[in-house]
Amino acid sequence: MNEKVLRIGVVGAGTVGAGVIEILMTRAALLERRSGVRLALAKVADIDAAKARAAGAPAEIIAADGMAVAGAPDIDIFVELIGGTDAAERMVRLALQSGKPVVTANKALLAEKGRPLFALAREKGVPLAFEAAVCGGIPIILALREGLIANRISSLLGIVNGTCNFILTRMAEKISYNAALREAQQQGYAEVDPRLDVDGIDSGHKLALLSAIAFDTWPDFNLLPLEGISRLDVMDVDFANYLEYTVKLLAVARTDPDNRRLFLSVHPSLLRHQHPLAGVHGSMNAVVLEGDVAKEAMFYGRGAGRYPTASAVVSDIVAVARALQSGERAWIWTPEEKPTYAIGNMADYRSRYYLRFIVEDRPGVLGRITTAMGDHEVSIASVHQFESELKDNQVPVTVLTHMAREGDVRAALQAIAHLAFMRAEPVMLRIEG
Amino acid sequence: MNEKVLRIGVVGAGTVGAGVIEILMTRAALLERRSGVRLALAKVADIDAAKARAAGAPAEIIAADGMAVAGAPDIDIFVELIGGTDAAERMVRLALQSGKPVVTANKALLAEKGRPLFALAREKGVPLAFEAAVCGGIPIILALREGLIANRISSLLGIVNGTCNFILTRMAEKISYNAALREAQQQGYAEVDPRLDVDGIDSGHKLALLSAIAFDTWPDFNLLPLEGISRLDVMDVDFANYLEYTVKLLAVARTDPDNRRLFLSVHPSLLRHQHPLAGVHGSMNAVVLEGDVAKEAMFYGRGAGRYPTASAVVSDIVAVARALQSGERAWIWTPEEKPTYAIGNMADYRSRYYLRFIVEDRPGVLGRITTAMGDHEVSIASVHQFESELKDNQVPVTVLTHMAREGDVRAALQAIAHLAFMRAEPVMLRIEG
Numbered sequence A, B: 001m002n003e004k005v006l007r008i009g010v011v012g013a014g015t016v017g018a019g020v021i022e023i024l025m026t027r028a029a030l031l032e033r034r035s036g037v038r039l040a041l042a043k044v045a046d047i048d049a050a051k052a053r054a055a056g057a058p059a060e061i062i063a064a065d066g067m068a069v070a071g072a073p074d075i076d077i078f079v080e081l082i083g084g085t086d087a088a089e090r091m092v093r094l095a096l097q098s099g100k101p102v103v104t105a106n107k108a109l110l111a112e113k114g115r116p117l118f119a120l121a122r123e124k125g126v127p128l129a130f131e132a133a134v135c136g137g138i139p140i141i142l143a144l145r146e147g148l149i150a151n152r153i154s155s156l157l158g159i160v161n162g163t164c165n166f167i168l169t170r171m172a173e174k175i176s177y178n179a180a181l182r183e184a185q186q187q188g189y190a191e192v193d194p195r196l197d198v199d200g201i202d203s204g205h206k207l208a209l210l211s212a213i214a215f216d217t218w219p220d221f222n223l224l225p226l227e228g229i230s231r232l233d234v235m236d237v238d239f240a241n242y243l244e245y246t247v248k249l250l251a252v253a254r255t256d257p258d259n260r261r262l263f264l265s266v267h268p269s270l271l272r273h274q275h276p277l278a279g280v281h282g283s284m285n286a287v288v289l290e291g292d293v294a295k296e297a298m299f300y301g302r303g304a305g306r307y308p309t310a311s312a313v314v315s316d317i318v319a320v321a322r323a324l325q326s327g328e329r330a331w332i333w334t335p336e337e338k339p340t341y342a343i344g345n346m347a348d349y350r351s352r353y354y355l356r357f358i359v360e361d362r363p364g365v366l367g368r369i370t371t372a373m374g375d376h377e378v379s380i381a382s383v384h385q386f387e388s389e390l391k392d393n394q395v396p397v398t399v400l401t402h403m404a405r406e407g408d409v410r411a412a413l414q415a416i417a418h419l420a421f422m423r424a425e426p427v428m429l430r431i432e433g
Helices: A015-026 A028-035 A049-054 A066-071 A086-097 A107-124 A140-147 A162-171 A177-186 A201-214 A234-242 A306-326 A365-375 A406-417 B015-026 B028-035 B049-054 B066-071 B086-097 B107-124 B140-147 B162-171 B177-186 B201-214 B234-242 B306-326 B365-375 B406-417
Strands: A005-011 A038-045 A077-080 A102-104 A153-159 A245-256 A261-272 A284-291 A295-302 A350-360 A380-385 A394-401 A427-431 B005-011 B038-045 B077-080 B102-104 B153-159 B245-256 B261-272 B284-291 B295-302 B350-360 B380-385 B394-401 B427-431
Touching (some): A005 A066, A015 A028, A015 A306, A086 A107, A102 A107, A107 A201, A140 A295, A140 B140, A162 A177, A162 A245, A201 A261, A234 A350, A350 A365, A365 A394, A365 A406, A406 A427, B015 B038, B028 B038, B038 B066, B038 B306, B086 B102, B086 B107, B102 B306, B107 B201, B153 B201, B162 B284, B201 B245, B201 B261, B234 B245, B234 B427, B245 B427, B350 B365, B350 B406, B365 B406
Parallel strands (some): A005 A038, A005 A077, A261 A427, B005 B038
Antiparallel strands (some): A153 A245, A245 A261, A284 A295, A295 B295, B153 B245, B153 B284, B245 B261, B350 B427, B380 B394
């Protein structure tokens, strides 16, 4: 092959950036042999130049700042790995404006401010690639966009945040949320400020991008119903386990084909122990989906970390490089102007539910709860009153419902919450599989 | 988009062909919207023309025979779905000779006679695509070739034959091999002549293709050590379960990086109950692999059936169509001239092993067995003598070894097989995870 060398500019030499720099510097020959494209790491910038040097970038390619790389005329592909939304947005915009394809791992940027960036990419005729933004080492964007291209996807459930899954795996071993979080922080799975992860925001970013790709429907990120695990009580993980369910933080997208609605949410959810996602432990990620021709499929792997994420970034760089060399434009993905689905209101969602009450231990309580459920058209599959370790004559009661409308379940809970024997806010978790 | 319409010729209107015909006839608009390519089903042939009509192909596009489609000047992409190796080879060769890209689901053809066909494709500058040949609905070829392009793969374990996995799932429920096979035949999971599946040949075809893609090493199919499940005794599935292992028919590829050797085999194997592949039940397929940057990953889904396989065929048609429109040649995959690895002799394979003996129940027997193992440098992890339901004072004994060289294990077994108290051929299964 005597194609021209494509010059890569990388901004951000942190965890992922250093991995990308290392792979580009050590595997150019392997990548050329496998793909026919010739890549050269041509510029690296980091707000901390020492980091760029520590990542192994030769001094002569270290640029003054990211904007200089984004605008440089001698860069063919711009790789944004600084994270955050403000500076990253300026750089990505400048790179696209100057006609450069962009590869990014920045889920927050794309989920919150992506639409105009994709529109700009389309206008300029260059790709904006983001495999690394969703589930790091798992090629899920590629699978959805190409491998499953003939499918209409009807549902997608994902464990897309390794921090939460690590914490939940420990909680399943009866460790409290706070203790599990501290452990995750000590082992480097959670940030000092863990809110982006444990409040479900990071999962929400990935859900928004998966929705755009799998369902041709770009949701308004600010309207997504996101609930994390920070309010989850280990008691519920324990009761779920007794009932033969595992609790996972799931990003969920399900269609209601009759009404052309798509329900999107992030929520701690119950899955039967036998469900493929119930066996996803520790910091691993996995996505289960249902396509109308390929049927069920699961993709599992490392969702984060230097090398798994770098693996995805480099796969995008190669794909973009191939598109550049061939001049292929069909490759460029932009969200549909007219989304395929309307976003459904979760009140209209239909699911089974796990409900947990802390009640005063006196006669008639179960009857009052179950009557209130019936009054709201919520049919009960099982009721368990557990032996209590609580003080003051309080006992926990769990209810598993049959399929019900979420609005009805919430109305029943509201009615029950006001009853005199209630000793705590009721807990509601969805049973997703 | 006003690109030209690409004309697709499909030969074979059986299970998979009918699915492809249906998708091409009903989803051209969806595929165009998602990929920018315009596809038209232009010719269909089947040795039984009634099948082509039954599949919904309009009478005016039904061709006299497959060779006429393969050689037709007004076909842009040739899709071979007749299976078998002889007629299929002639058609694929003619199509490539006449400069047509080919899409096939034919694992036997490619594994046994693929090298010269790929060489011809390269010579003619056209792709020969085969996503559907390995694990139907799972886009594993795409994942390996593109998503994981930056990785060196060190190991790959696959459940790649749904028939065998269905039978083994039933055997885990204490059904005999013969009864489980009959059930598989009744339910349409096994052919009347099941040998291609149960003797491991189909798994071997897929292993050969996975090896070529994941390890840049094309093995001689005739030299692959293939063992199926037809000689497997339900007793061993049962003992394995007692020892907390599941028996699966695995296609295995493992590298020995020091010696640049690749070990390839198909073999009934033990996996710990917690292993991700141990939870793959019924006719499902899955592949677990380890890449040096993406780390561990698993891909799971339907490996066969009309629509899952058709989903893969259509994804290849779209990818080939995009390559045709853009003139991209880098896309064309051909096996490496110089394989990355030499194929290792299984005598040099290192693994843990499950061994099972039927012995006469008398003092000193366990000592003789374990001594013979020690004499051959095979170290023992556990020994179990099971309560016997066998007649004539016979008892089953299982031995799990530590890591050992397979040649040593076989030598020990040979020595043991000649001892006077042995009542049956010893059984050896690998413990792969």
